[in-house]
Amino acid sequence: xxxxxLKRLVSLxxxxxxxxxxxxxxxxxxxxxxxxxxxxxxxxxxTLAALREQLGLNMSGWERYSSWILGLLQGDFGTSYxxxxxxxxxxxxxxxxxxxxxxxxxxxxxVIAFPAGIYAxxxxxxxxxxxxxxxxxxxxxxPNFWFAMLMVLVFSINLRWFSAGGxxxxxxxxxxxxxxxxxxxxxxxxxxxxxxxxxxxxxLLDTLSEDFVRTARAKGLTRAxxxxxxxxxxxxxxxxxxxxxxxxxLLAGAIIIENVFFLPGLGRLIFQSISSRDLVVxxxxxxxxxxxxxxxxxxxxxxxxxxxxxLRAGR
Amino acid sequence: MTYAFLARxxxxxxxxxxxxxxxxxxxxxxxxxxxLEPPHLDPTSAAAGAIDAVTYANIFEGLTRFASDGSIIPxxxxxxEISDDxxxxxxxxxxxxxxxxxxDFDAEDVKFSLDRARAEDSANAQKGxxxxxxxxxxxxxxxxxxxxxxxxxxxxFNMAWGDAVIVAPESIETIKTNxxxxxxxxxxNWVQGxxxxxxxxxxxxxxPAKLEKVTFKFISDPTAAFAAVMAExxxxxxxxxxxxxxxxxxxxxxxxxxxxxxxxxxxxxxxxKLPPFDNVKVREAIAHAVNRQEVIDGAQxxxxxxxxxxxxPHHPDYVDLTxxxxxxxxxxxxxxxxxxxxxxxxxxxxxxxPSYARRGGEIIAAALREIGIEPQIENVExxxxxETTFRGKDFGLxxxxxxxxxxxxxYANPDxxxxxxxxxxxxxxxxxxxxxxxxxxSELLKQAQEIIAQxxxxxxxxxxxxxxxxxxxxxxxxxxxxxxxxxxxxxxWTE
Numbered sequence: 001x002x003x004x005x006l007k008r009l010v011s012l013x014x015x016x017x018x019x020x021x022x023x024x025x026x027x028x029x030x031x032x033x034x035x036x037x038x039x040x041x042x043x044x045x046x047t048l049a050a051l052r053e054q055l056g057l058n059m060s061g062w063e064r065y066s067s068w069i070l071g072l073l074q075g076d077f078g079t080s081y082x083x084x085x086x087x088x089x090x091x092x093x094x095x096x097x098x099x100x101x102x103x104x105x106x107x108x109x110x111v112i113a114f115p116a117g118i119y120a121x122x123x124x125x126x127x128x129x130x131x132x133x134x135x136x137x138x139x140x141x142x143p144n145f146w147f148a149m150l151m152v153l154v155f156s157i158n159l160r161w162f163s164a165g166g167x168x169x170x171x172x173x174x175x176x177x178x179x180x181x182x183x184x185x186x187x188x189x190x191x192x193x194x195x196x197x198x199x200x201x202x203x204l205l206d207t208l209s210e211d212f213v214r215t216a217r218a219k220g221l222t223r224a225x226x227x228x229x230x231x232x233x234x235x236x237x238x239x240x241x242x243x244x245x246x247x248x249x250l251l252a253g254a255i256i257i258e259n260v261f262f263l264p265g266l267g268r269l270i271f272q273s274i275s276s277r278d279l280v281v282x283x284x285x286x287x288x289x290x291x292x293x294x295x296x297x298x299x300x301x302x303x304x305x306x307x308x309x310x311l312r313a314g315r
Numbered sequence: 316m317t318y319a320f321l322a323r324x325x326x327x328x329x330x331x332x333x334x335x336x337x338x339x340x341x342x343x344x345x346x347x348x349x350x351l352e353p354p355h356l357d358p359t360s361a362a363a364g365a366i367d368a369v370t371y372a373n374i375f376e377g378l379t380r381f382a383s384d385g386s387i388i389p390x391x392x393x394x395x396e397i398s399d400d401x402x403x404x405x406x407x408x409x410x411x412x413x414x415x416x417x418x419d420f421d422a423e424d425v426k427f428s429l430d431r432a433r434a435e436d437s438a439n440a441q442k443g444x445x446x447x448x449x450x451x452x453x454x455x456x457x458x459x460x461x462x463x464x465x466x467x468x469x470x471x472f473n474m475a476w477g478d479a480v481i482v483a484p485e486s487i488e489t490i491k492t493n494x495x496x497x498x499x500x501x502x503x504n505w506v507q508g509x510x511x512x513x514x515x516x517x518x519x520x521x522x523p524a525k526l527e528k529v530t531f532k533f534i535s536d537p538t539a540a541f542a543a544v545m546a547e548x549x550x551x552x553x554x555x556x557x558x559x560x561x562x563x564x565x566x567x568x569x570x571x572x573x574x575x576x577x578x579x580x581x582x583x584x585x586x587x588k589l590p591p592f593d594n595v596k597v598r599e600a601i602a603h604a605v606n607r608q609e610v611i612d613g614a615q616x617x618x619x620x621x622x623x624x625x626x627x628p629h630h631p632d633y634v635d636l637t638x639x640x641x642x643x644x645x646x647x648x649x650x651x652x653x654x655x656x657x658x659x660x661x662x663x664x665x666x667x668x669p670s671y672a673r674r675g676g677e678i679i680a681a682a683l684r685e686i687g688i689e690p691q692i693e694n695v696e697x698x699x700x701x702e703t704t705f706r707g708k709d710f711g712l713x714x715x716x717x718x719x720x721x722x723x724x725x726y727a728n729p730d731x732x733x734x735x736x737x738x739x740x741x742x743x744x745x746x747x748x749x750x751x752x753x754x755x756x757s758e759l760l761k762q763a764q765e766i767i768a769q770x771x772x773x774x775x776x777x778x779x780x781x782x783x784x785x786x787x788x789x790x791x792x793x794x795x796x797x798x799x800x801x802x803x804x805x806x807x808w809t810e
Contacts, residue, residue, distance in 0.1 A: 032698025036706060038354070039440040040362025042719060050436045082354035082361075083507075084491050093507050149538060156546040164542035166532060169506045262534045262543070264508020275668075276354065277698040 004305055012298050019290040020072075024065050027279050033057075034081045034277040055081050068283060077284040082276050087284045090269065097167055098265040101181050101188070102250035108189035109196055110243065116193070117200025117239075122227055124205060132197065139194030148187035148260045155183060165261035184261045188254055192246050199242050203235040210234075244300055252289045341808040343527040345789070347801055348540060348549035350556050352508065352533035355491035358477040359432060362440035364718070364799035367477035368553065369511055369531050371800035374415075375480035375496035378406055378425065379471050385578075385629065385720070385797035387475050391420065391497060401466030401751045408457045412520040414483045415501040421456040428481045429461065441478040468751045472721065477798060499524040499804045509533065513803070525791075525807035537670075544570070544784050551785035551792060553801045556670070558616040564784050571787045575795035576629050579716035579779030580622060581671055583679055586711050587772060588734040592662075596654035598771035601712075602640035603647040604686045605679055611777050614675035619777035624764040625723050628778050629795065632760040636768040640775065647686045658687035662711030665693045667700040671779065672714040679714070705732045716779045720798055723760070726767050735772045 035051040036043065052058050059067075071078055077087035120132040156164040162183050168176045207213060208231050216226040255267030266285060273281040351365035358366045358375060372380060380390035389395075392406035412420035431437060433445035447470070450462040463470065473479060486495035494502050499521070500513035510532045515524045532549050534540045537557035543549045544564070555561070564570040583605060591597045611619040620628045623636030651658065666676040673694065680690040690712055695703065704710040710732075717725070727744040729736035740763060747759040768775075781796045791805040 030698075032696065032702045033706075034698070036701045037698045038361050038363070039438070041701070041705060041717075042441050042443060043362065044442050046435070047438060047440070047442050051438050054438065082363075084355050090507065097508075149542070152539075152542045152546070156542060156548075160546065163548045164546040165534070165539055166543070166548060167506070167509050169509065259536045260539055262509070262532075262536065262539050264506070268508060272352075275696050275698065 001305065005302065008298055008301050012294055015294050016291065019294075020069060020287060021065075023283055023286050023290070024061075024068070027282055028061055030274075030277070032277045034279060037277050038082060068280070072284070072287065078280040080273075080278050080281050082273075082278045083281075087281050090281065091266070091285060091288060094264060094266045094269045096170060097181075097263055098251055098254065098267070100177070101184060101254060101263070101265060102247060104178070104181050104185040105188035105192065105250050105254075106243065106247055108185055109193035109246070112189065112193040113196035113200055116197040118204065118227070118232070120197065120201040121204035121208065122224060129201075133201075136194035136197050139190050140198075142190070144187050144191050145256045145260050147190055148183065148257055151183050151187060152260070165263065167263050181263075184254070184257050184263060187257050187260070188250060192250070196239065196242055196246070200235070200239050203238045204231055207231040207235040241300070244296055248289075248293045248296055251292065341788075341810050343525070343808070344530070345526050345528070345551065345803070345806060345808075346510075346530040346532055346549045347803070348532050348534050348543055348552035349801065350533070350535050350540065350554060352535075353511075356494040356502065356505075356511075357482075357490045358480055359428070359482060360438040360440070360491075367799045368801050369513075370494060370496070370498075371477045371480075371798065372498060372802040372804055373500045373513055373529070374494050374498045374502055375477070375482070376498050377474055377476070377480045379475040381475050381720075381797040381800070383793040383795055383797070383802070385627075385795065387471050390475070391425075391481055395471070397751075402463050404461045404463070404470060405454070406459050406461070408459065409520055410457060412497050413518055414486065414497055415495045415516060416483075416486055418483060418485050420481070420483070420497050422453040422459040423456075424481055424483050425459045426451045426453050427484045429479075431482070431487075432479065439478055441476060444473040444476055444479055466749050466751050468747065468749075468756055469721065475798070476720075477800065500529060503528075522804070524804050526803060529803045529806075531801070547786070551783065551789055553781075553783050553792075554796075555782045555784050558618050558782055561616070561618070561782060561784070569787060570784055571789075573781075573783040573785065573792065573794045574618060575781040575783070575793070576620065576627065577718060577779045577781045577796040578627055578720040578722075578798070579718040580625050580627065580722075581619070581675075581714070581716040581776045581779050582625065583774035583776060584713050584715055584733045585773050586708065586733060587736070588708075589662075589711055591654065591656040591660060592711065594654050594656070595771055596650045597656060597660075598774075599640075600647040600650035600654070600686060601683065601688065602771050602774045603643045603650065604682050604688070605640075605774050605776070606642040606682060607637070607776055608642075609682070610675045610678050613678045614671050615777070615780070618780040618782060620780070621777050622775045624768040624775055625717070625726065625773070626760075626764050627720075630721075632757045632764075634761050634764050636764065637775075639768050640771070644682075644685050651686060651688075659689045660687065661689050661691065663693060663709075664690035664712040664714075665695050665700060665704045665710045666714055667695060667697055669716070671716060675776070676714050679712075708732050708734065714776075718779070718799065723763055723767075726763075726772060733773055735767070735770070737766065737770060740766045740770075 035048050035057060039047060039051060080087050080090060116132050120129045123129040152164050155161045167180050170177055213226050213231050216230045252266060254265060255271055258265040258268045270282060270285050349368055353365040353369055354361060354363055356366060356370055358370050376390045378390055378392040379387050382388050391409055393409045394407045396405045408422060414420055429448060429451045432439045433448055447463045447465060447467045448461055449464045452460045454460050482490060483495060499516055499519045501516045503512040503514045505511045510530050513529045515527045534543050540552055541557050541560045544552050561572050565572045585592050585598050587593060607621045611617060621637050622628055623639055626633050664676060664680060666672045676692055680692055683690055704713050724744055725731050726735050727741045743759055743763045747756060750756050750759060783792055785792055788809045790809055791807055793802050
């Protein structure tokens with residue numbers, strides 16, 4: 001087990017190192033000078049030079065890469081070019097929106113998907129199953145930003161139940177924030193719930209056809225009992241894998257929904273920073289997301305090994 | 316508008332009005348939507364218009380300032396004297412002015428601000444505004460004297476820019492996150508990515524603000540902006556990004572739509588050094604191939620005033636030269652033939668993100684193909700546009716709105732991205748810079764407009780409009796934008 005963990009740890013470190021180089025190079029080749037962007041069309045050469053000096057843009061690529069990495073290792077994310085505030089603070093502010101939104105959406109999608117998937121599996125081929133499969137098919141197909149705009153039209157513009165977007169900040173109270181995140185969370189949850197419900201259903205159906213379920217039925221359990229007591233647990237593994245994947249997607253991939261609801265989340269921070277060539281912010285946020293994904297994968301791999309003794313033997 | 320109303324109303328009705336006002340006090344808070352969030356709040360060290368949109372006149376003030384109609388009115392300087400040779404400006408400063416942190420405003424602050432802007436390591440995006448200044452002298456706490464190297468007819472105009480506001484040495488270190496100015500509003504807080512809140516400055520030295528609280532909310536997506544106004548999350552939206560939705564607001568009694576003008580001359584810029592566009596006949600052909608009205612209708616849904624030269628149509632010195640480049644594809648083809656160029660001409664056309672460029676670019680490209688010019692459209696981001704098109708001059712055609720006020724002087728710089736090099740024009744500009752007589756300045760400005768129109772430097776499209784949507788009960792918003800600003804000092808609710 002120790003050897004397996006060490007191996008995984010080394011691969012984690014290598015992934016991070018490779019990612020840092022790729023991120024840095026990708027951003028280096030982007031055309032566009034941050035100083036010129038900040039000073040606009042009337043900027044004079046000496047002003048540009050002064051600003052480049054202030055921002056440390058005069059250093060060579062290698063110097064900037066190493067100072068970035070050394071900073072990261074010490075927990076220093078650097079200072080944003082355009083906002084001139086520490087990147088760590090900016091990320092912290094944005095995470096306060098993105099993380100609750102991701103959790104909210106994930107909870108919604110799980111709460112919808114589990115009963116729907118289980119119900120569909122238990123009614124395989126019957127009208128209930130067909131209806132749920134139809135609805136989830138639609139849920140996967142509908143673009144979530146379109147669905148979001150539709151909700152804004154109905155619930156914000158016509159019914160006035162919710163504001164059309166924005167985030168009041170946690171100082172305004174938990175309820176106000178949850179309310180502001182409700183429509184975006186529903187918009188994000190819809191396709192995720194649809195995918196999850198379908199995975200749940202097919203995974204359950206697979207399990208239901210396994211030998212141990214047949215044995216349980218032979219013992220005299222009803223189909224529903226066998227499903228609940230024996231099949232469900234075993235069917236959960238692929239579902240949990242999907243939930244893990246969805247969580248990292250929701251954390252970073254909510255960018256379009258963040259735009260529709262003008263929420264100050266991580267996705268929009270990246271988007272804005274790329275267009276303003278705030279390279280330090282882009283690099284650090286992307287690196288953070290890579291880190292989150294790699295760590296989640298690491299945890300999942302360890303968890304697999306805990307569950308499945310065959311993996312511990314060391315591949 | 317209150318004054319006009321009160322003047323018309325008789326004494327009795329004025330009494331009745333104040334009685335009814337006492338019953339239901341009007342609202343005193345306002346949430347103003349705008350598309351872009353400022354990167355920080357120091358207008359003296361970045362070009363971002365969003366900074367001025369929040370801070371100009373509200374938080375920071377300069378010696379002079381722009382009124383909504385573009386005229387220059389006194390700001391922190393209540394009056395000034397200009398020496399006969401035009402080299403010395405003596406400003407008399409307003410009395411009893413305090414910064415928001417309680418420190419006094421005096422001549423030392425003016426000297427500090429101007430010296431900081433023109434210093435060697437200055438990061439002022441409009442450093443050119445301060446270039447002619449040789450010395451700033453404190454005469455006494457209420458008087459400051461600015462000495463210029465040469466007479467400059469636009470000096471008072473320059474001092475009205477957001478980049479020339481007066482800042483205090485005591486608070487300069489934290490200006491980017493906690494701006495301290497002398498204006499009628501003080502900075503309250505900033506929820507990054509969402510909104511900035513200003514509150515009324517109770518100790519303001521001039522006419523106090525009527526609103527107690529102003530929140531600027533940042534909504535970049537045009538569809539989201541539409542939804543936010545419709546849901547009344549924001550009560551006004553400055554520079555509304557979706558002109559296609561304006562008729563809907565116009566028809567809704569809850570809202571009003573203000574259509575004003577900006578200083579933005581929107582042009583199809585042509586690389587004057589790139590063959591065959593170095594030939595004036597080819598440029599003239601382009602000008603005639605483009606149908607301005609089609610661009611205004613297609614890209615701007617009809618909002619925008621056609622222009623025939625690089626000058627704002629609302630300016631008193633504007634000359635209407637649109638007739639020199641009316642839509643005439645046959646003439647365009649004839650001109651290309653006359654120029655003896657081989658067709659088709661392949662040319663790179665870069666388009667920055669605003670919809671006037673992206674939508675307008677498609678329309679113009681189609682029109683140019685009619686006469687045998689084949690633009691290769693390349694959509695670019697702003698940072699990329701600045702580096703490759705503007706600084707690198709790697710383009711044939713591009714569409715851009717020049718939003719700086721009174722910027723015809725860019726044509727005197729042969730290194731400017733469209734690379735127009737005319738000794739005649741440069742001569743006129745040199746004279747203009749030295750001329751302080753208004754009548755002669757006007758004459759020179761008209762001459763300058765005509766020269767660039769005759770040389771068909773660029774194809775001039777339209778003046779960018781300022782489209783504002785607001786609750787019907789809000790008065791006092793700027794209708795025009797002589798500079799990028801959302802001056803809230805005179806805004807109020809009627810009920």
